[in-house]
Amino acid sequence: MATKTFQYIQSSIVPLSVENIDTDQIIPARFLKATTRDGFGDNLFRDWRYDANNQPKVDFVLNDPTYSGKILVAGKNFGCGSSREHAAWAISDAGFDVVVSSFFADIFKGNALNNGLLPVQVSDTFLKSIFDEVYKNPKTELEVDLEKQTITILATGQQEKFEINAYKKACLINGYDDIDYILSQKEQIEVFEKARN
Amino acid sequence: MGKTLFDKIWDAHVVSSKEGFPDMLYIDTHFIHEVTSPQAFDGLRKRGIPVFRPKQTVATADHNVPTINQHLPIKEELSRYQVDMLTKNCKEFGVELYGLGHPFQGIVHVIGPELGITLPGKTIVCGDSHTSTHGAFGTIAFGIGTSQVEQVLATQCLLQSRPKRMKIEVNGKLKKGVTAKDIILYIISKISAAGGTGYFVEYAGDTIRSLSMEGRMTICNMSIEMGARGGLIAPDETTLNYIKGREFAPKGEAWNKALAYWKTLYSDEDAIFDKVLKFDAADIEPMITYGTNPGMGIGITQKIPAIANIVPNEQLSYKKALDYMGLEENTLLMDKPIDYVFIGSCTNSRIEDLRQVAEFVKGKQKANNVTVWIVPGSKQVQQQAIREGLDKIFEAAGFALREPGCSACLGMNEDKIPAGKYCVSTSNRNFEGRQGPNSRTFLASPLTAAAAAVTGRVTDVRELLAEPELV
Ligand code: SF4
Numbered sequence: 197m198a199t200k201t202f203q204y205i206q207s208s209i210v211p212l213s214v215e216n217i218d219t220d221q222i223i224p225a226r227f228l229k230a231t232t233r234d235g236f237g238d239n240l241f242r243d244w245r246y247d248a249n250n251q252p253k254v255d256f257v258l259n260d261p262t263y264s265g266k267i268l269v270a271g272k273n274f275g276c277g278s279s280r281e282h283a284a285w286a287i288s289d290a291g292f293d294v295v296v297s298s299f300f301a302d303i304f305k306g307n308a309l310n311n312g313l314l315p316v317q318v319s320d321t322f323l324k325s326i327f328d329e330v331y332k333n334p335k336t337e338l339e340v341d342l343e344k345q346t347i348t349i350l351a352t353g354q355q356e357k358f359e360i361n362a363y364k365k366a367c368l369i370n371g372y373d374d375i376d377y378i379l380s381q382k383e384q385i386e387v388f389e390k391a392r393n
Numbered sequence: 394m395g396k397t398l399f400d401k402i403w404d405a406h407v408v409s410s411k412e413g414f415p416d417m418l419y420i421d422t423h424f425i426h427e428v429t430s431p432q433a434f435d436g437l438r439k440r441g442i443p444v445f446r447p448k449q450t451v452a453t454a455d456h457n458v459p460t461i462n463q464h465l466p467i468k469e470e471l472s473r474y475q476v477d478m479l480t481k482n483c484k485e486f487g488v489e490l491y492g493l494g495h496p497f498q499g500i501v502h503v504i505g506p507e508l509g510i511t512l513p514g515k516t517i518v519c520g521d522s523h524t525s526t527h528g529a530f531g532t533i534a535f536g537i538g539t540s541q542v543e544q545v546l547a548t549q550c551l552l553q554s555r556p557k558r559m560k561i562e563v564n565g566k567l568k569k570g571v572t573a574k575d576i577i578l579y580i581i582s583k584i585s586a587a588g589g590t591g592y593f594v595e596y597a598g599d600t601i602r603s604l605s606m607e608g609r610m611t612i613c614n615m616s617i618e619m620g621a622r623g624g625l626i627a628p629d630e631t632t633l634n635y636i637k638g639r640e641f642a643p644k645g646e647a648w649n650k651a652l653a654y655w656k657t658l659y660s661d662e663d664a665i666f667d668k669v670l671k672f673d674a675a676d677i678e679p680m681i682t683y684g685t686n687p688g689m690g691i692g693i694t695q696k697i698p699a700i701a702n703i704v705p706n707e708q709l710s711y712k713k714a715l716d717y718m719g720l721e722e723n724t725l726l727m728d729k730p731i732d733y734v735f736i737g738s739c740t741n742s743r744i745e746d747l748r749q750v751a752e753f754v755k756g757k758q759k760a761n762n763v764t765v766w767i768v769p770g771s772k773q774v775q776q777q778a779i780r781e782g783l784d785k786i787f788e789a790a791g792f793a794l795r796e797p798g799c800s801a802c803l804g805m806n807e808d809k810i811p812a813g814k815y816c817v818s819t820s821n822r823n824f825e826g827r828q829g830p831n832s833r834t835f836l837a838s839p840l841t842a843a844a845a846a847v848t849g850r851v852t853d854v855r856e857l858l859a860e861p862e863l864v
Contacts, residue, residue: 215707216710218822220826221825228428228805243830248831273586273620278822279520279538280538299587301587302591306537307538374541374552378547379547384408385408
C-alpha cells in the first residue's frame with residue numbers, strides 16, 4: 197500500500213526550543229483511545245497548548261500566530277519515551293511534514309519515517325543557528341531536499357547534510373511500504389522457518 | 394573474533410540482508426495490547442491479508458482497564474470500545490487473548506515472562522517501548538510502532554537496522570536498602586535520558602548476576618529510559634530456575650534441546666562492544682527523581698542540582714522542569730510531603746516487589762495524608778499475593794491490593810494522580826502529566842515508595858530498615 201511521499205519542501209517554521217520532548221507531551225495517553233489514525237492533530241501538545249479549562253495558553257508557540265509553517269524545529273532528544281506511533285500521526289495531522297532536531301529517539305524516528313514525516317537530524321550548532329534566525333525573523337524559511345539530503349537556512353545560506361538510510365529514503369520518495377517489500381519475499385521467510393525447525 | 398550475545402541472537406534471526414537495506418529480522422514472539430494494535434488490524438483488513446503466524450502473537454488488555462471491579466463492564470465508553478475492539482480483532486484473526494477476567498491477564502511485560510513465553514535467545518517485539526523488559530532472559534526484545542505491529546502481524550518479520558552494542562557493567566556489593574530499581578535510576582542519572590540512544594545494552598558484572606529475575610527485569614525494563622533500543626542479560630542458573638515448570642516453558646525433550654541452545658548465549662571473551670561503561674555498586678544509594686525525565690535523579694540524601702551546574706543551552710528546559718515540579722534548585726527532596734504512593738507498573742509489580750513492600754509495612758500504618766495504590770502486574774501475581782496473605786498485611790497498613798493493569802503508570806485509565814499532587818511511584822516515567830494532567834512524579838524503588846507511604850513524605854528507607862539487612 198502506498199504511503200505519503202516526500203521529496204522537497206521550502207517552508208517557514210515553528211520553533212519549540214525545549215530538550216527531551218517526550219511522546220507523552222506530543223500526545224498525552226488519555227488521547228490514545230481512538231482506534232483509527234485520524235484526528236490526533238487536535239490534541240498535539242495538548243497540555244502545553246491548553247489549560248485545565250481547555251483555553252489556549254497564549255504563550256505556547258502553536259498558539260502564537262507569529263509562527264507558522266510545515267517544519268517543526270525542536271530541541272535535542274525529540275520523541276523520547278513511549279513507542280506510540282500516535283505521536284507521529286499527531287504531528288502529521290497538525291500539518292507538519294518535517295521535524296528538525298539535533299537528536300531523535302530511535303522509535304520515534306522509525307515511526308515518523310513509516311508515516312511520511314521526515315525527521316532531519318542536524319548538529320547542535322546548526323540547530324542553534326535556526327533558533328537564532330527564527331527568533332530574529334519569524335518568517336525565516338528552511339529548505340529541505342531529501343534527494344540531496346540537505347537542509348538550508350535560506351536567509352543565510354547556511355547548509356548541512358543529513359543522514360538517512362538509503363532504503364528509507366527510497367521508500368519516502370516513492371511512497372513504498374515496508375509490508376509490500378517483505379511480502380514480496382514471503383518464500384524466503386518460509387524457507388527460513390523450515391531451516392530452523 | 395568473538396561475538397556479543399546480542400549479535401549471536403540477531404544473526405540467528407536474519408532472514409535476509411542486503412547492502413544499504415535494513416536486515417529482515419524474524420520475530421519469534423509478538424505481544425499486542427489494546428492501545429497500539431487496532432490501526433494495525435485495520436491495515437490488514439484494508440490489504441485483505443490474514444495474520445501470517447497467529448500462534449506467535451499473544452494479546453492482553455492492560456493499559457486501558459480499571460483496577461477495581463474488573464468483573465463489571467468498563468465505565469468509560471472509549472476505553473470499553475478499545476478493549477472490545479481487541480477482543481473482536483483477536484477473534485477475527487485467530488490470536489490468543491488473555492483479556493479481562495482471564496487467569497493469565499495482566500501487564501504485557503509481566504505475563505510474558507511469568508507464563509514461560511519469554512525465553513532466552515528469542516526475538517520479541519510489542520507495540521510498547523517497555524518490551525525491553527523481556528531482555529532480562531537473554532532475549533532481543535524491543536518496542537515498535539503501530540506500522541511495525543502491522544508488519545509483524547502480516548509477515549512475522551521486521552525491517553531493522555542493527556543497533557550499536559553497549560556493555561554496562563556493575564560490580565560490587567549493594568548497600569542496605571539499595572535495589573535493582575536504584576541501580577537503573579542511578580545509571581540513567583549518570584548517562585542521561587538520551588545516553589543510550591542508538592545502542593542495545595548488555596548488562597553484566599557480578600552485581601547484575603546477583604539479582605533475581607524480577608530485579609533483572611526492572612533493570613532491562615528501564616533501558617528505554619536512557620534511549621536504548623533495549624537491554625539484555627545473559628541467561629544463567631537464575632534464569633533457568635525461573636523458567637522451569639512455567640505454563641508454556643519447554644518440557645521434557647524440548648527442555649533439553651532448548652537448554653543446549655541457551656548454554657551458547659553469552660558474549661564471547663573477545664567480543665567487541667562499541668561502548669563499555671562501568672559502575673561500582675558501592676556508590677549507589679536509594680535513588681529518587683526530582684525532574685520530568687528519568688535522567689533527572691539523585692541519591693535520596695543529595696540536593697537537587699543547581700541550575701548553574703547544567704549545560705548552558707539546557708538550563709531553560711531544566712528550569713521549566715523544576716517549575717513544573719514545584720521544586721527549588723539546591724534543596725533536599727528528603728522530607729518533602731507527598732500525596733500519593735503508586736506501587737505497580739511493568740517495572741515493579743511482580744510478586745517479589747509486593748513481598749518486599751509487605752515485609753516492610755508489616756506492623757506499620759500508612760500516613761494519613763497519603764493515598765496508596767498497590768497494583769499487581771497480573772492476575773497471577775494478585776492470586777499469589779492473596780495466597781501468601783500479603784493482601785491482609787496491606788489492609789492492616791491501611792491500603793488495598795487492587796486488580797492488575799497499567800493503572801497510574803500512564804494516566805490513561807481511571808487511576809490518575811490529580812493536578813499538582815505529588816506521587817512517589819515505582820513506575821518508569823516522570824514526564825509532565827504522565828500520571829494525569831499536571832501530576833508530579835517522583836520515581837523510586839518499591840522500598841522507598843513504601844517508606845514514603847508510611848511517613849507521608851520523601852524518606853530515606855535505610856532509616857526505617859531493621860537489621861539484619863533486608864536486601
Ligand atoms: S505499566 Fe506503564 S510502562 Fe508498563 S506497559 Fe503499562 S503503561 Fe507501559
